[in-house]
Amino acid sequence: MTYSASxxxxxxxxxxxxxxxxxxxxxxxxxxxxxxxxxxEFWDALDTAAPPSLAVVDFWLxxxxxxxxxxxxxxxxxSTRLLVISADDNAAVLDKVGIAGADGFLxxxxxxxxxxxxxxxxxxxxxxxxxxxxxxxxxxxxxxxxVTALELGLTARxxxxxxxxxxxxxNKRIALNLSLSEQTVKEHVxxxxxxxxxxxxxxxxxxxxxxxxxxx
Amino acid sequence: MTYSASxxxxxxxxxxxxxxxxxxxxxxxxxxxxxxxxxxEFWDALDTAAPPSLAVVDFWLxxxxxxxxxxxxxxxxxSTRLLVISADDNAAVLDKVGIAGADGFLxxxxxxxxxxxxxxxxxxxxxxxxxxxxxxxxxxxxxxxxVTALELGLTARxxxxxxxxxxxxxNKRIALNLSLSEQTVKEHVxxxxxxxxxxxxxxxxxxxxxxxxxxx
DNA sequence: CCAGACACCCTACTCCGGTAGGGTTCCCTT
DNA sequence: AAGGGAACCCTACCGGAGTAGGGTGTCTGG
Numbered sequence: 001m002t003y004s005a006s007x008x009x010x011x012x013x014x015x016x017x018x019x020x021x022x023x024x025x026x027x028x029x030x031x032x033x034x035x036x037x038x039x040x041e042f043w044d045a046l047d048t049a050a051p052p053s054l055a056v057v058d059f060w061l062x063x064x065x066x067x068x069x070x071x072x073x074x075x076x077x078x079s080t081r082l083l084v085i086s087a088d089d090n091a092a093v094l095d096k097v098g099i100a101g102a103d104g105f106l107x108x109x110x111x112x113x114x115x116x117x118x119x120x121x122x123x124x125x126x127x128x129x130x131x132x133x134x135x136x137x138x139x140x141x142x143x144x145x146x147v148t149a150l151e152l153g154l155t156a157r158x159x160x161x162x163x164x165x166x167x168x169x170x171n172k173r174i175a176l177n178l179s180l181s182e183q184t185v186k187e188h189v190x191x192x193x194x195x196x197x198x199x200x201x202x203x204x205x206x207x208x209x210x211x212x213x214x215x216x
Numbered sequence: 217m218t219y220s221a222s223x224x225x226x227x228x229x230x231x232x233x234x235x236x237x238x239x240x241x242x243x244x245x246x247x248x249x250x251x252x253x254x255x256x257e258f259w260d261a262l263d264t265a266a267p268p269s270l271a272v273v274d275f276w277l278x279x280x281x282x283x284x285x286x287x288x289x290x291x292x293x294x295s296t297r298l299l300v301i302s303a304d305d306n307a308a309v310l311d312k313v314g315i316a317g318a319d320g321f322l323x324x325x326x327x328x329x330x331x332x333x334x335x336x337x338x339x340x341x342x343x344x345x346x347x348x349x350x351x352x353x354x355x356x357x358x359x360x361x362x363v364t365a366l367e368l369g370l371t372a373r374x375x376x377x378x379x380x381x382x383x384x385x386x387n388k389r390i391a392l393n394l395s396l397s398e399q400t401v402k403e404h405v406x407x408x409x410x411x412x413x414x415x416x417x418x419x420x421x422x423x424x425x426x427x428x429x430x431x432x
Numbered sequence: 433c434c435a436g437a438c439a440c441c442c443t444a445c446t447c448c449g450g451t452a453g454g455g456t457t458c459c460c461t462t
Numbered sequence: 463a464a465g466g467g468a469a470c471c472c473t474a475c476c477g478g479a480g481t482a483g484g485g486t487g488t489c490t491g492g
Contacts, residue, residue, distance in 0.1 A: 155467095155469085156468095157468080157469065167422060168419055168421070168422030168423075170416075170418075170448075171448075171449070171450095172448085180469090180470075180471095181472085183471065183472070183473090184470055184471065186449070187450095187469085187471095188469090189449080190451070193450080199450095200449075200478090201449075201450090202386075202417070202418060202421065203384055205384070205421055206382075206383060206384030206421065207384075209425065371437090373438080373439065386479085387478075387479070387480095396439090396440075396441095397441060397442085398478095399440085399441065399443090400439075400440055400441065402479075402480065402481090403439090403440085403441095405479080406480065409480080415480095416448090416479070416480075417479075417480090433492100434491105434492090435490100435491090435492085436489100436490090436491090436492105437489090437490085437491105438487105438489085438490105439486100439487085439488085439489105440485100440486075440487080440488105441485075441486075442483105442484080442485075442486105443482105443483090443484085444482085444483095444484105445480105445481080445482080446480085446481080447479085447480085447481100448477105449476100449477090449478080450475105450477090450478100451475080451476080451477105452473105452474085452476105453472105453473090453474090454472080454473085454474105455471075455472075456471075457468100457469085457471105458468085458469085458470100459466100459469105460465100460466085460467085460468105461464100462463100462464085462465080
């Protein structure tokens with residue numbers, strides 16, 4: 001279980017990032033754990049080293065950058081496991097995080113023990129969404145909270161296409177609705193899949209579980 | 217709009233069925249509308265005549281027969297439009313009805329005017345789910361109410377396959393999980409599609425919108 | 433005892449979804 | 463002026479999904 005594991009930890013409070021990084025080194029068998037405290041530092045770190053096995057991301061980054069960061073990260077380092085931490089126990093947060101491609105979610109005030117188990121689970125390829133219930137779990141009443149296309153790092157057009165994908169429309173129908181060629185729709189779909197880190201439209205649909213997008 | 221339209225109306229209270237049938241004849245341009253008040257009568261009527269353009273089905277039939285009746289009907293007469301009526305405004309009802317393949321849903325106490333518009337919408341190929349919001353609408357909080365495979369007229373095996381389909385698993389994976397050949401899975405899938413009146417798995421997923429089945 | 437339903441397997445085919453790799457236009461920023 | 467990104471179009475290809483049409487064995491109810 002203690003392979004060679006590297007981590008990148010981002011939290012806008014440097015001490016927190018540092019603390020987590022140290023914990024990973026001393027208690028989780030990581031041989032590398034770099035703490036950063038802002039987004040550009042984060043990308044720098046990514047560019048100057050091999051993709052880490054784990055990224056720990058604070059949800060409340062300035063300007064709400066975390067969601068797009070998650071998406072972007074999943075895109076650039078598909079193999080990196082994503083653990084999101086937040087001081088906030090809002091179900092909506094957890095929900096959005098799941099959509100954006102995180103592999104796990106934890107409250108900051110969680111005990112080190114739990115933290116360690118979550119990390120272990122992620123490294124093994126499992127998910128960890130607080131209390132072990134996959135974010136599809138029933139205690140999150142799925143309030144149809146709208147997710148904006150922008151939050152997911154999508155273009156406006158991709159957002160329109162995604163909205164129809166979620167209704168279950170096939171490419172041909174979407175093309176008709178938007179007066180496009182089927183091929184163009186396919187390209188938008190490909191873009192969406194890439195962004196959301198899904199392998200096909202079914203994964204997208206099950207991830208977003210019948211949620212609605214901004215512009216209806 | 218007033219083609220030759222025929223209807224079959226089932227309600228366990230004969231007077232209600234009769235009243236609706238008359239309304240269809242006098243106000244909706246139907247040239248045939250047969251009221252029946254129990255299930256066997258219903259199937260008899262179906263066997264002895266061409267599939268009607270519209271079926272009006274009371275949700276509260278004895279023994280909760282309406283759900284399986286809907287599924288069965290959709291299977292035997294795919295072209296028949298299905299309007300479900302209920303005295304009950306429980307969101308769960310509306311939800312289940314949508315799953316079972318109904319094209320529209322109405323409260324019994326709805327005004328004749330609305331009733332007429334709903335019927336017209338259905339005959340045009342549209343859906344009608346109370347207040348025009350497609351049953352995907354936001355005012356139904358989607359309580360993850362479990363639907364049993366049996367309620368949908370599925371076999372146990374089909375239920376297992378469906379559960380995995382809803383998680384977004386491809387046939388190959390389902391086959392592995394159940395130790396089956398991919399082909400066998402395909403056949404179960406085909407059976408499910410037939411039953412639920414869907415054209416592909418995506419329609420199934422969007423219809424059931426991430427709900428859970430009985431046996432996990 | 434036999435019909436029918438169910439579960440299981442097979443080959444062969446079609447169609448749609450998604451990828452790859454070409455191209456044009458518009459617009460925005462450098 | 464030049465580059466980049468987004469939107470749009472095309473052909474060609476591959477793999478998964480779903481259908482068609484064959485087959486086997488088991489169990490259950492008339």
